[in-house]
Amino acid sequence: MMSEDKLLEIKDLTVEYRTVDGVVHAVTDLNISIGKGQTLGLVGETGAGKTTTVKSIMRILPDPPAKIVSGEILFEGEDLLKKPESHMREIRGEKISMIFQDPMTSLNPTIPVLDQISEAIVLHNKITKQEAEQRAGDMLELVGIRRERGSDYPHQFSGGMKQRVVIAMALACNPQLLIADEPTTALDVTIQAQVLELMKEIIRTRDTSVIMITHDLGIVAEICDYVAIMYAGEVVEYGTLRQVFENPKHPYTVGLFGCIPDLYAEDDALIPIKGLMPDPVNLPEGCRFHPRCNQVCEKCSRERPHMVEIEPGHFVNCHLMVPETEQGGEQDV
Amino acid sequence: MSEKLIEVNNLKKYFKTKNGLLHAVDDVSFHIDKGETLGLVGESGCGKSTLGRAIIRLSDPTAGEVIFHGQDITKLSAREMMKIRQNMQIVFQDPYASLDGRKNLFESIAEPLKVQKVFSNNADLEKKVFELMDTVGLARRLANTYPHELDGGRRQRVGVARALALNPEFMVLDEPVSALDVSIQAQIINLLEELQDKLGLTYLFISHDLSVVKHISDRIAVMYLGKMVELTDYKTIFNDPLHPYTQALLSAIPVPRLDVKRERIILQGDVPSPVNPKPGCRFAGRCMFCQDRCREEEPELKEYSPGHFAACHRAMELKESGGKAE
Amino acid sequence: MTQNNAAASAPVQETYKKRGQGKEIWRRFRRSKSAMLGLFILLTLIFMAVFAGVLTPYDPTEPDVPIRLMKPFVDSAHILGTDELGRDIFTRLCFGARISLAVGLIAVSISLIGGITLGSLAGYYGGTLDNVIMRFIDILMAIPSILLNISIVAAMGQGLQNVMIAIGISSMPGYCRIMRASILSLKDQEFIEASRAAGASDFHIIVHHIIPNCLAPLIVQATLRVGGSILACASLSFIGVGIVPPTPEWGAMLSTGRDFLRDAPHLTTIPGITIMLAVLCMNFIGDGLRDALDPKLKN
Numbered sequence: 001m002m003s004e005d006k007l008l009e010i011k012d013l014t015v016e017y018r019t020v021d022g023v024v025h026a027v028t029d030l031n032i033s034i035g036k037g038q039t040l041g042l043v044g045e046t047g048a049g050k051t052t053t054v055k056s057i058m059r060i061l062p063d064p065p066a067k068i069v070s071g072e073i074l075f076e077g078e079d080l081l082k083k084p085e086s087h088m089r090e091i092r093g094e095k096i097s098m099i100f101q102d103p104m105t106s107l108n109p110t111i112p113v114l115d116q117i118s119e120a121i122v123l124h125n126k127i128t129k130q131e132a133e134q135r136a137g138d139m140l141e142l143v144g145i146r147r148e149r150g151s152d153y154p155h156q157f158s159g160g161m162k163q164r165v166v167i168a169m170a171l172a173c174n175p176q177l178l179i180a181d182e183p184t185t186a187l188d189v190t191i192q193a194q195v196l197e198l199m200k201e202i203i204r205t206r207d208t209s210v211i212m213i214t215h216d217l218g219i220v221a222e223i224c225d226y227v228a229i230m231y232a233g234e235v236v237e238y239g240t241l242r243q244v245f246e247n248p249k250h251p252y253t254v255g256l257f258g259c260i261p262d263l264y265a266e267d268d269a270l271i272p273i274k275g276l277m278p279d280p281v282n283l284p285e286g287c288r289f290h291p292r293c294n295q296v297c298e299k300c301s302r303e304r305p306h307m308v309e310i311e312p313g314h315f316v317n318c319h320l321m322v323p324e325t326e327q328g329g330e331q332d333v
Numbered sequence: 334m335s336e337k338l339i340e341v342n343n344l345k346k347y348f349k350t351k352n353g354l355l356h357a358v359d360d361v362s363f364h365i366d367k368g369e370t371l372g373l374v375g376e377s378g379c380g381k382s383t384l385g386r387a388i389i390r391l392s393d394p395t396a397g398e399v400i401f402h403g404q405d406i407t408k409l410s411a412r413e414m415m416k417i418r419q420n421m422q423i424v425f426q427d428p429y430a431s432l433d434g435r436k437n438l439f440e441s442i443a444e445p446l447k448v449q450k451v452f453s454n455n456a457d458l459e460k461k462v463f464e465l466m467d468t469v470g471l472a473r474r475l476a477n478t479y480p481h482e483l484d485g486g487r488r489q490r491v492g493v494a495r496a497l498a499l500n501p502e503f504m505v506l507d508e509p510v511s512a513l514d515v516s517i518q519a520q521i522i523n524l525l526e527e528l529q530d531k532l533g534l535t536y537l538f539i540s541h542d543l544s545v546v547k548h549i550s551d552r553i554a555v556m557y558l559g560k561m562v563e564l565t566d567y568k569t570i571f572n573d574p575l576h577p578y579t580q581a582l583l584s585a586i587p588v589p590r591l592d593v594k595r596e597r598i599i600l601q602g603d604v605p606s607p608v609n610p611k612p613g614c615r616f617a618g619r620c621m622f623c624q625d626r627c628r629e630e631e632p633e634l635k636e637y638s639p640g641h642f643a644a645c646h647r648a649m650e651l652k653e654s655g656g657k658a659e
Numbered sequence: 660m661t662q663n664n665a666a667a668s669a670p671v672q673e674t675y676k677k678r679g680q681g682k683e684i685w686r687r688f689r690r691s692k693s694a695m696l697g698l699f700i701l702l703t704l705i706f707m708a709v710f711a712g713v714l715t716p717y718d719p720t721e722p723d724v725p726i727r728l729m730k731p732f733v734d735s736a737h738i739l740g741t742d743e744l745g746r747d748i749f750t751r752l753c754f755g756a757r758i759s760l761a762v763g764l765i766a767v768s769i770s771l772i773g774g775i776t777l778g779s780l781a782g783y784y785g786g787t788l789d790n791v792i793m794r795f796i797d798i799l800m801a802i803p804s805i806l807l808n809i810s811i812v813a814a815m816g817q818g819l820q821n822v823m824i825a826i827g828i829s830s831m832p833g834y835c836r837i838m839r840a841s842i843l844s845l846k847d848q849e850f851i852e853a854s855r856a857a858g859a860s861d862f863h864i865i866v867h868h869i870i871p872n873c874l875a876p877l878i879v880q881a882t883l884r885v886g887g888s889i890l891a892c893a894s895l896s897f898i899g900v901g902i903v904p905p906t907p908e909w910g911a912m913l914s915t916g917r918d919f920l921r922d923a924p925h926l927t928t929i930p931g932i933t934i935m936l937a938v939l940c941m942n943f944i945g946d947g948l949r950d951a952l953d954p955k956l957k958n
Contacts, residue, residue: 189376190582190585191376196587216587221589246591263547263571263586264588270523274520
């Protein structure tokens with residue numbers, strides 16, 4: 001999708017969970033890529049397949065029941081899915097690291113935070129314990145925590161501070177790719193603002209690529225360069241922040257914006273998307289969104305749509321779209 | 334003028350803890366008019382849920398009075414309260430936790446009617462439950478399903494139906510949409526608004542999400558650490574907030590628009606503990622406009638313009654200087 | 660998601676007819692093979708107890724010394740052999756089932772009722788009441804149960820009824836603690852608050868919400884204790900404060916057979932296997948029941 005330096009490229013990824021109730025189609029034919037120093041927002045509701053996608057990148061899906069059926073995940077040109085587990089262990093934490101939603105459960109309550117950070121550093125670098133502790137202290141300062149507090153235990157920190165520690169830990173080995181899975185969802189608004197500010201600062205100064213999973217379009221607007229909107233295991237719209245926010249094309253994307261009360265509009269009637277998320281065991285035929293779509297046509301229930309590039313870099317997975325090259329006038333949504 | 338349905342005067346709710354008294358709600362006064370929605374916002378631990386529960390006496394307030402229809406309900410006996418309960422109901426945040434997993438949907442909705450012995454025969458009860466299910470948009474065929482078989486949105490509809498069962502006048506909505514996905518959240522918000530129009534309900538809408546609160550409320554109250562710091566109509570609070578905390582809170586919300594450029598106020602530090610709070614303004618420790626006076630003297634909730642209350646010593650001064658620190 | 664399936668497959672209906680709870684539970688119970696096997700064994704044992712007089716021509720207490728210590732499966736007249744006094748073992752097993760099953764079930768019911776009541780009071784109301792009840796329970800737990808049984812029987816006098824009461828009291832602490840712990844975790848949940856907001860009384864909340872939600876661990880504990888009670892009764896008999904010989908009782912049979920372990924092992928093994936079967940079938944039934952009572956495990 002982007003021609004310049006790709007750090008990570010996911011091609012046709014399909015992941016299923018094989019359960020007693022049937023096959024859960026968690027992710028289907030997913031294509032996304034991210035360049036060096038870029039920030040990609042992965043947006044979708046519960047069950048859209050966001051977390052499954054990033055867990056496949058880290059290769060930490062529970063197998064069984066999860067099964068990567070097909071696809072490639074190219075990181076610096078090499079397919080992560082073909083790597084032996086021992087090699088993956090080196091990549092995890094050192095080149096790709098992850099921040100989870102709940103800072104309470106990502107830290108070991110019995111070890112002081114500085115030791116937890118330096119442990120990660122020693123694991124991936126051949127340096128002495130003193131050097132590692134020095135670097136861990138630097139990391140704490142980077143995320144705005146005084147070095148002296150390193151000897152404190154996680155329970156002595158508040159929720160926002162814990163998430164800072166988690167971020168420090170994730171950045172300790174200077175990874176090329178940082179995956180943040182709803183990093184601020186568990187935090188209060190003013191604390192969320194602090195953490196987002198910190199992440200923006202880090203992205204700007206460290207040239208780290210970030211995949212940000214969130215359901216909050218506001219957070220995306222704040223820190224992402226690119227956006228992928230997911231629905232029922234598929235990317236339905238992909239483009240730059242400006243393309244997707246100013247010119248949303250897929251009916252689901254448009255619907256999502258209609259569901260959020262607008263702080264700055266006087267009249268902000270909500271236009272909900274009708275119906276419910278489909279059962280991932282029993283997905284609708286054709287376009288997966290068609291039972292909830294307000295512009296559904298006869299073709300939608302029959303045929304699966306394909307990604308159409310409606311303007312350079314802006315892809316939409318919908319029958320209503322006509323490729324840029326063929327179209328006379330743009331179809332309005 | 335509209336009439337007052339509920340008046341809360343100097344309400345306090347303290348909890349005893351190992352380290353001292355936890356001031357969950359500290360001397361809060363306000364009223365709610367009939368048919369209006371009062372939004373109550375604040376961050377976790379600010380006492381908004383405790384306040385909501387104390388108003389309908391799910392927990393007994395430590396001090397203060399709650400006047401409902403001219404009657405102070407904090408002084409009623411348990412038996413008298415049981416009758417009043419019909420008029421004040423609550424919808425909880427987590428629709429999964431607020432339904433008994435071993436009761437099917439019909440039993441859950443019917444429970445309040447059975448407890449209050451509204452109907453003497455089963456046919457009437459059944460009719461009423463089905464009417465309620467229609468009202469909140471639940472298909473009748475779902476009557477026999479259990480909560481775990483339903484999705485979050487439908488579960489919350491059950492929660493709403495239960496609360497409506499006794500035809501209340503007043504409902505406390507405690508974060509009713511926070512646990513739901515955005516597309517479902519919008520469905521429930523619209524349902525709540527429709528019900529209010531149709532049944533003339535009065536809401537106390539508790540949430541941490543300011544954009545949702547602004548959408549649904551007529552007036553909005555902001556709480557910080559057990560205190561009400563600002564109270565006014567929904568437009569003024571967004572266009573002309575007086576309290577520095579309200580300003581910071583507003584600026585902290587991520588907005589899904591690219592055309593809005595805002596100056597963000599990043600508050601330093603965390604919310605302090607509500608156990609044995611220090612004298613003076615509760616917000617003093619994080620406030621960029623804090624002066625000596627703020628640390629010593631507790632500001633009162635004062636009316637700055639008609640209907641616009643704020644609890645800040647420097648509200649007027651800051652407003653005149655355009656919110657700039659000296 | 661999967662919820663939609665369940666919702667869609669429910670029959671379309673305009674009037675509410677509750678899916679028969681009992682039928683539903685039975686349907687789910689039947690699906691568990693082990694539970695059905697347990698039920699079969701239990702019914703067989705009950706059948707033996709009820710029709711003991713019809714099933715065998717012998718008297719369970721009348722000695723017939725000439726044919727003492729007959730090996731099992733040798734003589735079709737005494738299919739399980741005879742004991743040290745020449746009494747037919749099968750006959751004694753059948754009659755013994757009356758006492759042993761009664762002790763198991765009634766003692767468990769006594770402790771279940773006592774434990775649930777005390778545990779609910781302690782957990783739900785807390786404070787001083789909780790302290791008083793739980794300290795009393797601690798005292799019960801501190802005394803070895805055999806000693807406790809002996810002292811209760813000694814105080815109240817010998818006899819089947821008092822043995823059952825004694826065993827019931829001494830196994831109460833387990834239920835009480837389980838009940839209290841479940842209530843503590845349940846009582847702050849929102850559905851309890853929701854019920855209170857509807858104006859429900861404490862009694863309504865305990866009976867309609869708390870007990871059904873605590874049932875699973877209680878059932879498991881109860882079925883485990885059935886076997887324990889039979890054994891406790893046996894040890895009381897062995898000491899001489901329980902069932903008085905020659906009344907047939909499985910535990911007593913087991914302990915008197917001990918003296919003949921070398922020469923006639925069937926005197927101990929046969930009642931031993933029967934007790935084991937009874938315990939096993941109760942555990943199977945308990946597991947099946949716990950799953951059947953949980954609507955979440957429907958599929």
